[in-house]
Amino acid sequence: MDPVVAGLVIVAVGLLLCFFGVGSVHLAVIASGFGLGWMLGDLFGANQSTALLLGVLGGLVAWIAVAFVFKLASFFIGIVTGAVIGAKLYGTVSGDSGNWVLAAIIVIAVAAACGFLADKYRRRALLWLTTIGGAGLVLGGLGRVSPDTLGFLRDPSAGWEQVVSFLAWAALALAGWLVQRKLFAKRLGITRGEAEATKS
Incomplete structure (x- = not known):
């Protein structure tokens, strides 16, 4: 599969999760599962087609x-979604170390913490988790679309690339959080006063 097409698919899924994740449980589940499958395939060096296939299978398994x-x-x-965030976090801070044990520890720890936060705080936690996970997918996809100029967003080397990424x-x-708060204020139980406080 063409890397640009694969990257654009990842960007599209990431944008859906980042800006509309709280709007539909089904969308959030499928996009998160897709993101997790693709991100893990990408972290462990799968080719484009295999990573996308893992993404599709991840979305299907998560939905079922x-x-x-x-x-x-x-x-x-x-x-x-926490596993997606953990995988992106590992990719951002580790560079290209390829340490599978560290990757597993970070992904599992972040996934467990996010699962408990989502269970306790429901939609408010899911708002944060879908925006953070979706943003990570968008950056990973952009790194695939243009590896020469934006590749550092997917796999930053130490130093300025990690900071910028x-x-x-x-x-x-943050942009996704603001958009979802505005679009899904009623679903999130955000009062008019809270919405005004966010604007100021």
């Missing part, structure tokens, strides 16, 4: 699993 345990949907979405991740996540 949530259908069986819908009562625990927030917890499960938190775990899957992290700042871009934070800025995009």
Whole structure:
């Protein structure tokens, strides 16, 4: 598969998760599962087609699993989205170390923490998790679309690339957070006073 096409698919899924993740549980589950499958395939050196296939399978498995345990949907979405965040965090801070043990520890720890946060704080936690996870996917996809100029967003080397990659991740996540708060204020239970406080 053409790397640009694969990158654009990842960017599209990331944008959906970042800017519309709280709008639909199904969308959040499928996009998070896709992101987790693709990000893990990418972290461990799978080619474009295999990483996308892992993404599709991840989305399908996540959706089926949530259908069986819908009562625990927030917890499960938190775990899957947390794993996406953990994988992006590992990729951002580790460079190209390829340390599978460290990657597993970071991904599992962040996934578990996010699962518990999502279970306890529900939609408010999912708002943060979907924006952070979606932003990570967008940056990874952009790194695939233009590896010569934006490759550092996907796999930053030590130094300025890590700083810029992290700042871009934070800025995009914040933009997604602001958009989702505005679009889904009623679903999030945000009062008019809270919305006004966010604007000022």
